[in-house]
Amino acid sequence: MRFLSSSCNALARVATVYLSRSTCIFENLAFEEWLFRNHDLAAKGEALLVWSNRPTVVIGRHQNPWIEANVPYLQEHGIALVRRHSGGGTVYHDLDNVNFSFLTEHARHCRPRNLRLIAAALNKEFGFNLTPTKRDDILLQPNDRKVSGTAARIARNRAYHHLTLLVNVDLRTLSASLRSSYLDKIETNATRSTVAARVGYLRQDRKNIDKDRVVETVVRAFSEQFEAVESRIVENVLDQHRFPGVVETYDELRGWQWLFGHTPKFTASLPSGVSVTVEKGIITSVENAAVESKSLLGQRFCQKMLAV
Incomplete structure (x- = not known):
């Protein structure tokens, strides 16, 4: 299939939506990486992967976990810690939040387009005032409350843009998970996260909103860009018969060498x-x-x- 144009506003013919039923960050990141390497963009078009995780802190590929997270606190409270394959800063996930990953050809990679799509759809459906920024974050107005941050990965003429959208979250747990006591004790060139002046979540302004309604709204807006969209609910993202090689990536993500040994x-x-x-x-x-x-x-x- 040939895309009509490489510009941010161009539309394509077909796309695929994957809805993961896993709530394990290691499984979902392994499946995302599998899609990045194996999804047939020519035949199946762009892809949108949607998933949520149990409480988790996710650091960027080039970050130091002891600067970015409160590692003892995570261990004490059963919160997972994982290093993803993309760059960017550290984020907190839990089951009341949603992760979206947009997979495209490199020429179609456009983070502003994706953020405008999400903000416009949720603003229209729920009456929010969400505004994308030049840093590729999404802010909830008033008061510039950050509800979403962005990271990306580009290789072999393909790219994904993924983001976490805070629908409902315990800000005390989020803050405690990301509050390192080693910030002034470590010297490194590792990528450091930019701390948001304010963090918010959607339910602050719409008490009746829930994750499922957010997913439905964003998936519908994504689908309206294409002539045809195939939706796939993936019950087992580690199915080796359907996704050969995914378990190897899962094992790598869980390993000490990737999480700690890869630290700059x-x-x-x-x-x-x-x-x-x-x-x-x-x-x-x-x-x-x-x-x-x-x-x-x-x-x-x-x-x-x-x-x-």
Whole structure:
């Protein structure tokens, strides 16, 4: 199939909507990656993947988890931590929020178009005042409350744009999950999240709104761009017969090497004045410590600070 144009406003002929029934972040990100690598854009057109997760903190591909999240708090409260394949900043998910992923050819990749579509559809249906920004966020007015952030991945002439939309959320849990105590103790070139001045959610302004109505509204608006749309409810996103290779990606996402070992090099200062350098998840140097204590210090550091 040939798209009519590569501009942000052009329409295509067909598309596919995937609705994942999984509530596991590792499963959903593995399936998203599988679609990115395998969805037939030529025959099936653009794709929209919709899913929700149990409480989760998702960091960007090039971020440091100990800067971006409160790792001990996540472990204590059973909140998952995962590193995604796309760049960008850290986000919090839970079952009352929705994740949308728009998969296109690179030439059709247009984040502003997707954000305008979502904002316009929800504004019309529910009377919100949602406004996309130049940073590809969505703000709820008044008071510039951030309800959605964006990330993207581009490779092999294809791209996806995904975002989290906060429908209803406990802001105290969100804040506690993202409040790291190591911000001033770590030096690194890793990508740091931009902290929103205000965070909001849709139910603040419309008490009767729920996630299902939001999904229905956005999917309908997405579908209206195309002549024909196929909708697929995916009960098991790890079905190896239908999605060969997806389990390998799932295992990678859950592994220590991807989550912690992929962290860009950083130096951390401990309360005792000792400084340690960590590369690929491994302590490579210790400064300002007695030689005989270095191995023990490294062990304690991993256990206490790195939480692994």
